[in-house]
Amino acid sequence: MSNRNTSDLIEAYLKKILAGNDQVEIRRSEMAELFQCVPSQINYVINTRFTTQQGYQVESKRGGGGYIRIVKLRFSDQRSYLKQLKRAVGKMMTAKEAQLLLQQLYEEQLITKREGNLFLATLSPQVLGIFQEENYLRAHLMQAFLERLSYEDEE
Known part of the structure; x- marks a missing residue:
């Protein structure tokens, strides 16, 4: 499977979750295992496809209980x-x-x-x-x- 296709799959997976929720919280290693890719590819997808310009806010916490939280930005107007x-x-x-x-x-x-x-x-x-x-x-x-x-x- 090419990197581009895997990136598209990761993006689609996260956006599908976000379609029904305001946010998604993931663990990079678990996502990498799910998509059988290296954790840096998860970072790449998040850094390039979930930006403020695209309507998302990304928060992360490093360490043993670390996570990456992607929040779909909502505006009052x-x-x-x-x-x-x-x-x-x-x-x-x-x-x-x-x-x-x-x-x-x-x-x-x-x-x-x-x-x-x-x-x-x-x-x-x-x-x-x-x-x-x-x-x-x-x-x-x-x-x-x-x-x-x-x-x-x-x-």
Whole structure:
């Protein structure tokens, strides 16, 4: 089984649990045993597929009784959610991070598939790659996009 497929399976498993619960608590070694992979692959999936930009908060406790807790973020309103995403963007953003954030906005029904694809094309390395500070510019554009989305709520 390839690493990519195993990562997809781990992600799907955790998201299935999270669909019925606000949080899931796992032990890395138990998950690794369940999916017959190394514990670092569990870390990889959690670090890349359960980020704040994707609507999750991850907490961990190391040691004998250690655990990893993944919490699906819930916001009282759309504006709070967009504000949190804007803070999470920071000063730099890769093309992959932009893709994941736009996917999250689509899944939360804040943008249409067409809007997401149009903005994804705008943020692509083919467009922004001509600038020295591509990741800085991408983050700045994403923050402006999120800011504008929060104003849509008022109209």
